[in-house]
Amino acid sequence: TEFISANDLASLMDASVNDVIKVCLSMGMFVSINQRLDAEAITVIADEFGYDVEFLSAEEEETEMEIVDDPEDLRDRAPIVTIMGHVDHGKTSLLDYIRDASVAKGEAGGITQHIGAYEVKTQSGKPVTFLDTPGHEAFTAMRARGAKVTDIAIIVVAADDSVMPQTKEAINHAQAAGVPIVIALNKIDKPGANPDKVREELSGINILVEEWGGKYQSQEVSAKTGVGIDDLLEKVLLEAELLELKANPDRNAVGTVIEASLDKGRGYVTTVLVQTGTLQVGDIVLAGPHYGRVKAMTDHRGKKMKKAGPATPVQVLGLTGAPQAGDKIVVMDTERDARELATQRQQLAREQSMRTKKHITLDEIGRRL
Ligand code: GTP
Ligand code: MG
Numbered sequence: 001t002e003f004i005s006a007n008d009l010a011s012l013m014d015a016s017v018n019d020v021i022k023v024c025l026s027m028g029m030f031v032s033i034n035q036r037l038d039a040e041a042i043t044v045i046a047d048e049f050g051y052d053v054e055f056l057s058a059e060e061e062e063t064e065m066e067i068v069d070d071p072e073d074l075r076d077r078a079p080i081v082t083i084m085g086h087v088d089h090g091k092t093s094l095l096d097y098i099r100d101a102s103v104a105k106g107e108a109g110g111i112t113q114h115i116g117a118y119e120v121k122t123q124s125g126k127p128v129t130f131l132d133t134p135g136h137e138a139f140t141a142m143r144a145r146g147a148k149v150t151d152i153a154i155i156v157v158a159a160d161d162s163v164m165p166q167t168k169e170a171i172n173h174a175q176a177a178g179v180p181i182v183i184a185l186n187k188i189d190k191p192g193a194n195p196d197k198v199r200e201e202l203s204g205i206n207i208l209v210e211e212w213g214g215k216y217q218s219q220e221v222s223a224k225t226g227v228g229i230d231d232l233l234e235k236v237l238l239e240a241e242l243l244e245l246k247a248n249p250d251r252n253a254v255g256t257v258i259e260a261s262l263d264k265g266r267g268y269v270t271t272v273l274v275q276t277g278t279l280q281v282g283d284i285v286l287a288g289p290h291y292g293r294v295k296a297m298t299d300h301r302g303k304k305m306k307k308a309g310p311a312t313p314v315q316v317l318g319l320t321g322a323p324q325a326g327d328k329i330v331v332m333d334t335e336r337d338a339r340e341l342a343t344q345r346q347q348l349a350r351e352q353s354m355r356t357k358k359h360i361t362l363d364e365i366g367r368r369l
Helices: 006-012 017-026 039-048 058-065 091-105 135-144 165-176 195-204 229-243 335-368
Strands: 002-005 036-038 080-085 117-121 127-131 152-158 181-186 217-220 254-263 267-276 284-287 290-298 313-319 328-332
Touching (some): 002 006, 002 039, 006 017, 006 039, 017 039, 080 091, 080 165, 080 181, 091 117, 091 127, 091 152, 091 181, 152 229, 181 195, 181 229, 195 217, 217 229, 284 313, 290 335, 328 335
Parallel strands (some): 080 127, 080 152, 152 181, 181 217
Antiparallel strands (some): 117 127, 254 328, 267 313, 284 328, 290 313
16 A cells, blocks of 8 residues: 655655655655655655654554543534335335424425435424435445444334335344334324234344333334324434433534535535534535535525534535545644645545556456457
8 A cells, every 4th residue: 555645755754855756766766756655665765864654554543533522521412313214115205294394393484405414303392313315325325434423213114014125124234333223103194004013023023112012112103194203203312312422512523424516506515414523614624535615504494504513414515526425524724734635535546546447457458368
């Protein structure tokens, strides 16, 4: 693996890049300014300049970046919830009902827009944040990038249907991620609904609901009439209480990108779930291979926001590109640092994709021979 360019190594050692290149030449290495150097080269060059180099493994870098808060600075935060289940069992309908009900309850004038995540106030006044991405994506795409965003999973099963393959898959995903499950027995308004049959099937895959002496909370609901949905949210909150979800709002924000796109009028629009700290207009952020200054923030009703604390989803304007879902977004101290890191990451990605291309070409040649 290559680490940094000759140029960056020079600045780390407070030397001019020309001197670095000269030293390389004297040792028989032809190096260009932006060429990335491997560990051996770095060690040899640094030694010439009187430096010892310590290489951190990826793992160590991860721990190094881990945020350690003083317990005194921690405040309660809203749970982040994903809805999963089999095709047509009512995931979208349930999300829509919950969002529309909350918009209807709130001040008028807001137009609901799809931003991939939203926060609702439950009857008891406590907030819950919903991730409005297909549950599987939330778990697979994001987890592939090492992002863990979901605290609780609602597994929807249509009460007029059965536990289906994707129901089981969703349960497996949640369990593998160690995320607690609340069961929503949906479509209870339908004449053919038979929630007991579904409870029975669930017990067959070791999901024994509380009413039957098990540990899983379940709630009969209808995404059509809205019956049971307030109770479902209260059960989610109960689960959240057990998790004691906390974060420090008084620090530089760290969050995860939920989705991003290019808007003709507004430029790059990035939906961010703030996980710790508070994101503010004017902050300089780095998100995957992109950076920028937060020009404006809005919630899912298009309402302008100046600040977004832990577990708050916001649309952010001002990035120089569209990061991918699951990319981490962090606040940086200077625009220079943000730009530099973004450029480095872009370069790495380019080099990686070039290597992949080369590999394919060689392979093709091999096949032709
Ligand atoms: P996919 O995104 O395709 O996996 O489906 P989904 O799980 O999002 O289901 P969706 O919300 O699209 O609902 C599927 C169908 O069931 C739609 O026609 C809904 O109107 C209907 N539906 C959902 N919930 C209810 C309910 O509680 N009662 C009744 N009667 N119909 C419902
Ligand atoms: Mg859907």
